Amino acid sequence: MPEGNKKMQIWGKVVGVLFGFMFGRVAGAILGLVVGHIFDVTYSKDFSQKGGFSRLFTTSNEIQQQAVFFHSLFSALGHVAKSDGKVTQEDIQIASALMDEMNLSGDVRLEAQQAFRDGKQRDFAIIEMLQQFKEQCHARRDVLQIYLEILIQASCATKKLSAAQYTVLEKVAKALGFRRVELDFLIMTFEAEQRFRRGRSQANNQRGQQGQHRQGRQQSTQRSYSAIAELDDAYKILGIKQSDDAKLVKKAYRRQMSLHHPDKMASKGLPAQALELSKQKAQDIQAAYELVRKHKHF
Template identity: 45%
Template sequence: MFWGKVLGAVAGFLFARIPGAIIGVLIGHWFDRGVAQDFSQRGAFGRYLFGTDRAVGDASFIYTLFAVLGHLAKAKGRVTEQDIAHASALMDRFYLQNDARREAQSAFREGKQPTFPLEQTLCDFKAAFYGNIEVLELFIEQLIRMALVDGKLDKTEYQVLLAAAKALGFNKFQLDQALMMQKAGFRFRRSQQQRYQQKSQHNDLDDAYQILGAHASDSDAEIKKTYRKLMSRHHPDKLAGQGVPEKVMKEAQQRTQEIQAAYETIKKHRGMR
């Protein structure tokens, strides 16, 4: 941390020239130490990520995600073993260990409380990422995956998703579109696994179209345009530039793999090159 020293030196110089600048640096030094200590004492997320330019954003993303996931899991009345397993698996994929993992678990528990301020938390989150649409879409996708972990969507879960979507700047149509795409992705992944085991009799084509948000009546050119737009939106390099934590990138990569597989299914059916 060094901004305290810089500001102290400038302010001191304006008031008392060189002697004032020296005093300002000393005062700024103690200020910087206090800020750094305060940040490190905010928990494992801060310590885990402190020292990087994106530390605050990373901590904000992970804390908010697990808190809202906890709130969503509790919405249907009881947090199930599937909910807990899904959250735990997500922590594994984010490589959260020791204190960082315990704080993610604490955030999840905090979100389960009836007094959890969902809208305000998400408004603050949106502001922290300057409303970057790619970050917010990735966040909503994670919420939807939690809601669909048991293969169905409860009405109370949908209400939480809708409230979260509106707080982040999305409307009901956009949420429903994202839900349709995620449901299709869920069926598509399951079918691909079963097909690998030679047990699937499901036609993947309809789901492939839904994963892309496309229609069978679309032209080949329209399909390609939709595919490229989705791939660009979920490209790791673009998300990194928008401030998505590096440890969250694998989730985006899984999504691009799903989009790619769906596109290949459509291409094969249509004979596209």
């Protein structure tokens, strides 16, 4: 590489750190370094061979949005993991699984891993980081909610939240403009989605074994209870009560689909890697609505 290009590759980092520190102190400097690095890499590469965060975005503003989103997400996840005092191997596996689910690879994955390590630091300035993230999103509540939902999903992936983890999530929610009752609702909704998916999977397996019934009456009772629980979770996913009429059910369904539909999320600046998670949630919302609609006969 020519010497001139090597020199040019450091200016993005230098300028990013300086401006980031001016506006956001330590957290700003960290984000500035990430964005500056991405700019340097992007500048030095031919646009037909884009790498890192620039693979999905073609303008400097979009590159910055991508960088800030992933740094904010995985650094917050690292902070949640560290809240219990020690980051376990399970915590690392959860973060890696989320990266897999979001199809992160190459430079993008390395940057996400570094963000997770940044968040583990005792003096990590999480509030300042979240404030910058909120500003970068122009305080768009829909994008901020998707971010919070992804963070909740990873935090609750394999176990019940500890008191320390909940405290960090509450801090994150408050910094993004969400009240505690709204955080509790999102956690409850995620737990309902998990049960809903497992229940439907088990029901499909049971239907495949209908020719091998034993103790038929007992199995019928178990399925009946399962159906009741499934319907209850469907109402929770839609955010409605069983007493709500068809008009309110349809309104809730449209509101949830408007927020989580992948096409709409893509148009609002959500990184492409995060769209798969929105797609899964949209499928849950659709299935929940169909179940409620069938139960209410409309």
